[in-house]
Amino acid sequence: MTAAPALAPAAHDARLAALRAELAARGLDGFLVPLTDEHMSEYIPDCAQRLRWLTGFEGSAGSVVVLADRAAIFVDGRYTIQVMDQVSGDLFERVFLADQSPTEWFALASGAGVALGYDPRLHTPAQVEPWADAVAAKGGTLRAEADNPVDAVWTDRPARPQQPVTVHPERFAGRSPADKRGDIGAVLAARGADTLVLTMLDSVAWAFNIRGGDVVHNPVTLAYALIDADGRARLFIDDAKLDDAVRGHLGDQVSLSAYDDFYPALAALNGRRVLVDPASSPQAVVAALDTAGAQVVRASEPVQALKAIKNPVERDGARAAHLRDGVAMTRFLHWLTETAPAGGLDEVSVADRLAALRAEGEGLRGLSFDTISGAGPNGAMCHYRVTAETNRPLQPGELYLVDSGGQYDDGTTDITRTIAVSAPDATQRGHYTLVLKGYIALATTRFPRGTTGHQLDAIARRPLWQAGLDYDHGTGHGVGSYLNVHEGPQRIAKQANGVALEPGMIVSNEPGYYREGAYGIRLENLELVTEVADGPGEIDLLGFETLTLAPYDRRLIDAAALTADERAWVDAYHARVRAALSPHLPADTAAWLAEQTAPLD
Structure with a gap:
């Protein structure tokens, strides 16, 4: 679970100087360095970690603007502590997006007539x-670079990954690739398009029922695709990844081309109406199609919406995966609550123990992300990643936050629990209970069809707001089916999002509270959006089915601060957890679970 030791600021000083020299040689006054890859991914392979190489920042979201005499890194509220720890303030101004956007900073920091470069493969038109x-x-020029200047000075840049591709069988996927491409073709026809450009890796994986290992914890492969309205497709992928079984699975309707042939292939789409999502496809795609004389249809990428609504097989798979994951998680919680008070545990050893218990479960393919294992003040960093340098023991009187998940053949899990290392104090219990109240409020909400996650976000925050508290991350994200643990287009967050929640979508529900220098609290379950069969009134209502099965730390629950309905919800959820998991647990863990899930006093 450990990462490589952080480099000294001098190393990043040299890298920044080398980049500035390269920019000057190209006649550029500045350059944009986003944290993404050529597929606009959130999680990216090592060969695309340009921002990390340049700055030392290891978060999963951020951007950098480099000018001749100033540079800045921009992060959101999830990384306010992490960026201060990992990025030298002598080299990069550390700017929080809530305070200033990159373009606002640029307007103040740059001179007139500036020539600013960017890699059009790493930015969307939007x-x-x-x-x-x-x-x-500023009277300047924005210049698209044919090759990335960071790559020109990154002399030991890792090679593009070449992990083998596997078939995701229909018994887990629920539908054949041909059927899926039929649905895609119907959307294209309705939008007046002949061809769809697919650049997002999880969309490619879903459309062809394939999985890969090119991105750690995300079972995707580096590939592009073109899909025509008649269901025929062209897949651009390194041939070395494919065996005869995968080629046979893809079938005659899918032609294969080299990964590097994708952009040249766009030049052959002259006169065709090509659907491109300006919010998710690289600017380079649109530029290539414009140059080719294609008619670009700018619209939302249909696979993201189709993939978000899980079919019945995928829904059952998610339930089965969460049952097995709940067994591992409950065994872990039992071990932790009995072992932690005696001391001798640290963030790395505890995370390793959880990973080992998950590995004993059937169908596990790996973790769904790097486990967030935060003891005491480290838990206050929302997306903390333990390293050898930051590894902290679990100490009495502190809280421990663990956010983790697994990739299973039949589903993807993501769960967060916060545990008291020893008897908690009143303040810890009070904050934990507020977070729990926020979780319950959202989990029990019924809402009309057409409601977006943005409209629901405040429900989870209200108990914290009433106490003058809040958290600087979204409340919920979409989750794939043995795919990315973060997927769109739905989300539950303060930021506006026009995508309505629909039956079959899976979203997380994860309010939190973070006291800098002390502890973090987050409680997360995954929820399946469902129809409410017995809803009152005159409108169709939707609600949530909680998929995650694992107990809460009852020592941290202030039952007196819960309403009668909230206590009833906790008791009912715990009874469900006990009934589902107990038959699959060792006797001592089942006995512990019975105590942990007894009705609240």
């Missing part, structure tokens, strides 16, 4: 537009 306006306001 992202390029505000930069074009910002540079134009």
Whole structure:
């Protein structure tokens, strides 16, 4: 679970100087370095970790602007502590997006007539537009670079991964690739398009029922695809990844081309109406199609919406995966609550123990993300990643936060629990109970069809708001079916999102509270959006089925602060956890679970 030791600031000083020299040689005054890859992914392979190489920042979201005499890194509220620990303030100004956007900083930091470069494979058209306006306001030029200047000075850049591709069988996927491409074709026809460009890795994996290992914890393969309205497709992928079984699975309707042939292939789409999502496809795709003389249909990428609604097989798979995951998690919680008070545990050893218990379960393919294992003040960093340097013992009087998940053949899990290392104090119990109240409020909400996650977000925050508290991350994200643990297009967050929650979608429910220098509290279950069969009134209602099965730390629950309905919910959830998991647990763990899930006093 440990990461490589952080480099000294001098190493990043040299890298920044080398990049500036390269920019000057190209006649550029600055350059944009986003934290993404050529597929606009959140989680990326090592060969695309340009921002980490340049700055030392190991979070999963951020961006950097490098000018000749100033540079800045921009992060959101999840990384306010982490960026201060990992990035030298002498080299990069550390800016929080809530305070200033990159374009706002650029307007103040840059001179007139600036030439700002960017890699069009790493920015969407929607992202390029505000930069074009910002540079134009300075009388400058925004220049797309054919090759990335960071790559030119990153002399030991890792090679592109070449992990083998596997078939995701229909018994787990629920539908054949041909049927899926039929649905895609129907959407294209309805939108007046001949061809769809697929650049998002999870969309490619879903459309062809394939999985890979090119990105750690995300079972995807580096590939592009073109899908025609008649269901025929062209897959651009390194041939070395494919065996005869995968080729046979893909069938005659799918032609294969080399990964590097994707952009040249766009030049052959002259005169065709090509659907491209300006919010998820690289600017380079749109530029190539415009140059080719294709008619670009700008619309949302249909696979993301189709993939988000799990079919009945995938829903059953998610339930089965969460049952097995709940067994591992409950065994872990039993071990932890009995072992931690005696001391001798640290963040790494505890995370390793949880990973080992998951590995004993059937159908596990790996973790769904790096386990967030935060003891005491480390738990206050929302997306903390333990390293050899930051590894902290679990100490009496502190809280321990563990956010983890598994990739199973039949589903993807993501669960967070916060545990008291020893008897908690009143303040810890009070904050934990507020977070639990927020979770319950959202989990029990019924809402009309057409409701977006943005409209529901405040429900989970209300108990914290009433106490003058809040958290700087979203309340919920979509989750794949043996795919990415974060997927769209739905989410539950303060930021506006026009995507309605629909039956079959899986979302997380994860309110939290973080006291810097002391502890973090987050409680997360995954929820399946369902129809409410017995809803009152005159409108169709939707609600949530909780998929995650694991007990809460009852020592941290202030039952007196819960309403009668909230206590009833906790008791009912715990009874369900006990009934589902007990037959699969060792006798001593089942006995512990019975105590842990007894009705609240």
